[in-house]
Amino acid sequence: MARLTALTLATVMLLTGLSLAGTTATAQDVPVLLVAHPDVATRHLTRDTTRAIFAMRQRTWPDGQAVRVFVLDNDHPVHARFAKEQLSVYPHQLQLAWDRMVFSGTGQAPNRVRNQEEMLERIANTPGALGYLEREYLDDRVQVISME
Amino acid sequence: MIVSKSFRWSDPRSITAMAAALTLSLSVQARSDEGVLDTLQLHGFMSQALVISDDNDFFGPSSEGEGSFKFTEIGANASLRPHEDVLLAAQVLSRRAGGDGGDASPKLDYGLIDYQMLSDQQRTLGIQLGRIKNPFGFYNQTRDVAFTRPSILLPQSIYFDRTRSLALTGDGVTLYLEERLPKGVIRGQLGLGAPQAEDDLRQTLRLDRVTGSLDPEQSAIGQIRYEHDGGRIVAALSAANAKVHFNSKAPGLTDGDFYFKPWVFSLQYNQELWSLTAEYALRRSGLENFNDPRLNFDTTGESWYLQYTRRFLDDWQWLVRYDSLTNNRDDTSGKGFEASGLGPAHSQFADDITLGLQWTPHPSLLLAGEYHHVDGTGWLPVQDNPDPSETSRRWNMVLFQLSLRF
Numbered sequence: 001m002a003r004l005t006a007l008t009l010a011t012v013m014l015l016t017g018l019s020l021a022g023t024t025a026t027a028q029d030v031p032v033l034l035v036a037h038p039d040v041a042t043r044h045l046t047r048d049t050t051r052a053i054f055a056m057r058q059r060t061w062p063d064g065q066a067v068r069v070f071v072l073d074n075d076h077p078v079h080a081r082f083a084k085e086q087l088s089v090y091p092h093q094l095q096l097a098w099d100r101m102v103f104s105g106t107g108q109a110p111n112r113v114r115n116q117e118e119m120l121e122r123i124a125n126t127p128g129a130l131g132y133l134e135r136e137y138l139d140d141r142v143q144v145i146s147m148e
Numbered sequence: 149m150i151v152s153k154s155f156r157w158s159d160p161r162s163i164t165a166m167a168a169a170l171t172l173s174l175s176v177q178a179r180s181d182e183g184v185l186d187t188l189q190l191h192g193f194m195s196q197a198l199v200i201s202d203d204n205d206f207f208g209p210s211s212e213g214e215g216s217f218k219f220t221e222i223g224a225n226a227s228l229r230p231h232e233d234v235l236l237a238a239q240v241l242s243r244r245a246g247g248d249g250g251d252a253s254p255k256l257d258y259g260l261i262d263y264q265m266l267s268d269q270q271r272t273l274g275i276q277l278g279r280i281k282n283p284f285g286f287y288n289q290t291r292d293v294a295f296t297r298p299s300i301l302l303p304q305s306i307y308f309d310r311t312r313s314l315a316l317t318g319d320g321v322t323l324y325l326e327e328r329l330p331k332g333v334i335r336g337q338l339g340l341g342a343p344q345a346e347d348d349l350r351q352t353l354r355l356d357r358v359t360g361s362l363d364p365e366q367s368a369i370g371q372i373r374y375e376h377d378g379g380r381i382v383a384a385l386s387a388a389n390a391k392v393h394f395n396s397k398a399p400g401l402t403d404g405d406f407y408f409k410p411w412v413f414s415l416q417y418n419q420e421l422w423s424l425t426a427e428y429a430l431r432r433s434g435l436e437n438f439n440d441p442r443l444n445f446d447t448t449g450e451s452w453y454l455q456y457t458r459r460f461l462d463d464w465q466w467l468v469r470y471d472s473l474t475n476n477r478d479d480t481s482g483k484g485f486e487a488s489g490l491g492p493a494h495s496q497f498a499d500d501i502t503l504g505l506q507w508t509p510h511p512s513l514l515l516a517g518e519y520h521h522v523d524g525t526g527w528l529p530v531q532d533n534p535d536p537s538e539t540s541r542r543w544n545m546v547l548f549q550l551s552l553r554f
Binding site for chain 2: 045046048049051052057058059060062064065066073074075087088089090092093096097099100102103104105106107108109
């Protein structure tokens, strides 16, 4: 019964997709910011480097410090927005890239966090950490990295 | 890391020993260096399939009774970064695809040390040493992990099981360079080492009844891969030159050499909800230097597929694919092969139409089902169908698979 309800709901959502698109636009106006541990010396990253780091292909900051990547779950709306808007990749592509690395011995998976509060805590307490947050979750224990 | 041939997953003592060893090494590391231990990652996967076919057997007795459950893949890996430029990684794989239970004895799938000597905003340059997965086409490196496959079976024209061991890994060294360009990323990779040459290859070469041994020789594999615009377009070119020496112990027969020189062209276009993938392979292979001319051959095979995948309702995906294999470009219909009395014509090609469905209700759970309609037996495993004359040209197959991972 629950499945049927979910299915009906999904169908309704699909059908009303066009009208919903208008309301989600407001949320998308607030950018998701690139956030790092305060000890990280790098202040700016190019989009290509950021993408390489989140794809887990590049393992160090430009100055050689080891980078520790934190991400939210694939279905978290902030993760999807960060991937699409800041990295210009789809979450499923990132997931596939991580799986290919983890199961071929060519790289590691990023560290998963459940929500933005945990993201903030982990970035603040992990040297070399890189993640992303909405502005309202920031505090002075982390720094924002600008991206060209 | 060496896994003994006698090891069995079902042996509780082996499992206990392995768990104890792991716990011990973890606690030792925990005391010595907490920072390094922070980078330790453990991952694994397990999948079980049911294969049902009307004629011909695939991965076990799939055409009898309720089908074959003899398609199981289990793997576990660990990775660690003892230094910011160094990655250590190893995976153990137990895989059964038909055959007897002994085939499932765990093997070291890869085990390597990776050192990145240069890594900045422009480029990354690195070297890998050990047992390394070959970058062959889009899927070879993770071909046994269901979560990285678009379907239960990869397109068999390119990723067939007959010479699987040869294509899978190499023991040696790989150099890689990744260059970030204004609109994309280009990655080049060159590997040198000894390929694996196991029973599958021997059977395929019809050397299984000749006394002697297959000894891998220095081989090379290279891939250039370009990802445009964050992976919207991905193109790759892979080439290899694999060599294996046959040490004859049969009276009157000299040694011989096997070579395999495949080229694979790969192209993929990705959108948020769909992907279009195509790969084309030219596979030149042969046996030479035997004094018995009946054993020597030199043929070029051709493989290609076109695949469309569509994601829907967040965690569902369907797939449609046309996959075509020709064993010998000079004898596409197989009639010449049949006329020489070597076997049926239909064993020289396979055209496979596949419809597939995947559901991922949880990131660690994947349920899949698919249907194959195949014309030809070109990639049908020899061990499941020892007598080629008893195979049917046109056959159908349905597969279901449950996969878990952590």
